[in-house]
Amino acid sequence: MSGNPLADLTATHTTFGRMLDDLIRDAGGPGFIWQLGVLAGCLLAAWPLARFIVKRLEHHHASSSFSLRFAAASLERAMFPLFGWLLVMAARFALEPMMAISVLRLALVPLFGITSLYFTFYILRRVLSGSGQLHGMLLLVEKVLTTLVWVAMALYVLGLLSDVTVWMETMRFSLGKQKVSLADILMAVVWILLTVLVAMWFGSWLEERLMRSASLDVNLKVVLTRISKALLLLVSLLLSLSLVGIDLTVLSVFGGALGVGLGLGLQKIASNYISGFIILLDRSVKLGDQITVDKYSGTVSQIRTRYTVVRNGDGETLVPNEQLVAQSVQNHSFSNTNVRVATRVQADYAADPETVIMLLAECVRELPRVLQDPAPAAFLVMFADSGIEYEVAVYIADPQNGKLGVQSAMNRAIWRTLREHHISIPYPQREVRVLSASASLQPLDDVSTSPVEVAKSA
Incomplete structure (x- = not known):
């Protein structure tokens, strides 16, 4: 040699x-x-x-x-x-x-x-x-x-x-005060790729082990996975740069530029990233929860670095994590996984309210997906212009499958039950009365009623 x-x-x-x-x-x-x-x-x-x-x-x-x-x-x-x-x-x-x-x-x-x-x-x-x-x-x-x-x-x-x-x-190039060859650059790229790939593979292996653990909370598993992947990636980059002979002190300039970039142009990205960790750590929103935020409603299927995936019958909505922290979020599954489904209907004033309440609660009791505990219930809500308004409420344990199907089945059952018991569902009516032509020609001071009178009736 x-x-x-x-x-x-x-x-x-x-x-x-x-x-x-x-x-x-x-x-x-x-x-x-x-x-x-x-x-x-x-x-x-x-x-x-x-x-x-x-x-x-x-x-x-x-x-x-x-x-x-x-x-x-x-x-x-x-x-x-x-x-x-x-x-x-x-x-x-x-x-x-x-x-x-x-x-x-x-x-x-x-x-x-x-x-x-x-x-x-x-x-x-x-x-x-x-x-x-x-x-x-x-x-x-x-x-x-x-x-x-x-x-x-x-x-x-x-x-x-x-x-x-x-x-x-x-083939040599100038890099600052040093001269580097094409072979050095190629070797640096190979080392960086190898170390990053090994770190990412080990991160995937660690994620599988954490996700299979039954003693850890779901949100804690996600937090540990993300932190471990970020640390492994950082260590692999630093190791690869050391192996190819790059002085790590030059990264201080990059760190300063990164801080300025985060302060100016990457505020939202940094905010969403930190908000994602806050959501996972305080467990206000968990995987599988049924939530409503702003105008979006559905089941939380993924909590990613920048956004949270909310899935419903219309597809998947990507909600920024910052929105889940800064705005009010209705979590239907926060303390109970059962979700309430309700619908309202009016009945004629001639129908006995006690009878209507009993019929409404019974007709939805045997519907698919409806829980018996808590049991379905009906309530008299208000006395409206055309009839008495009632609300029927049930609970389901699988909100991820949607609520519209249950609500549709409830409405159909209510319609059939009211028709079978000859209880009419009122609707607004208008009666138009036209007075005679001679009355319409009288002076306004002598006329006790207007030529055309519109009256409401039940």
């Missing part, structure tokens, strides 16, 4: 770049067939080992979430090249003192590259599909990574990787 690391790296790449020449030279020798036989034997032995592990993984993830099953598909595909690489590596070191190993050495390159590629896909899918949905950029990133890995393997085999490395070392 020389004192120049770049020279050592170039020499190593040159040695491995001769693999194609070594393969062509060994092709006419007797050991070439033996190498092919050893390679085939290693791959045949790797197949049942890989299938055994794949079946165990499939059984383990059979009842898992979408993100786990989606990521496990890449992990399962990595098993065969992984075992093949391990067996071929063992055969190479065992046979190297006795025979040529150009075929085995060449086979190690794609086996290692494909294994690394699938493991990278596994981490990417765990991180980018954690919410149960595929991100649009995931497939594009996988295609780009596949292309880059295969190009790198081709350059490595053909012996051109050393030339590319030297060219990137010669």
Whole structure:
């Protein structure tokens, strides 16, 4: 080994770049067939080992979430090249003192590259599909990574990787008072991506463990998950910057600029972010609660960093977290998960109020989704112009399925019951009386009533 690391790296790449020449030279020798036989034997032995592990993984993830099953598909595909690489590596070191190993050495390159590629896909899918949905950029990133890995393997085999490395070392740029090469920038990007991906993967793993815990409150689980992910991401960025040799004191300038940005243009974003933690910590709104805020009503399905998702029959509404903290929120499930559903109806003054109240309470008692405890009840609300107004109220335990269906069933049952008992539902009536023409010609002082009189009647 020389004192120049770049020279050592170039020499190593040159040695491995001769693999194609070594393969062509060994092709006419007797050991070439033996190498092919050893390679085939290693791959045949790797197949049942890989299938055994794949079946165990499939059984383990059979009842898992979408993100786990989606990521496990890449992990399962990595098993065969992984075992093949391990067996071929063992055969190479065992046979190297006795025979040529150009075929085995060449086979190690794609086996290692494909294994690394699938493991990278596994981490990417765990991180980018954690919410149960595929991100649009995931497939594009996988295609780009596949292309880059295969190009790198081709350059490595053909012996051109050393030339590319030297060219990137010669391409230098000014960064402040320092000169950095294209290779340094590329290595920095690789380290940052690797550390961030590992941190995000560990954050997803920790989130799954926390969410499965039965002893923690739901809101506390979300808070711990978010704090741990933020800390892991911060530590990974600082570690990656240290690994590539960037002085962390330069971040003080960035921190000052970030503080000014938060104070000027990012007030709402910071407010929503902090409000999200306040909501989770004080547990005023929890997942599954039935709430009404402003003109939006529905079930809380997600509490995200910037907004809260409220789901109802019309779809999903994204309510900013600041709105849930600064405005009045009606939480129908704050102390009780049962939600009251009420409707009003008028009955004729001729009907006995006690009878009407009893009939209204009984007709909604057996409707689907209506709870018997608390029992349905009817009330006399007011004496209106056209009739007596009553209110019928029931309680349901599943407000996430909507209240309109229950209210519609109540109205239909009330209509049928009142018709069966011959109780009319009054409506406003107007009676127009037209006086005679001679009366209309009399002076206004002599007329006791107006020519046209409109009177209300029940």
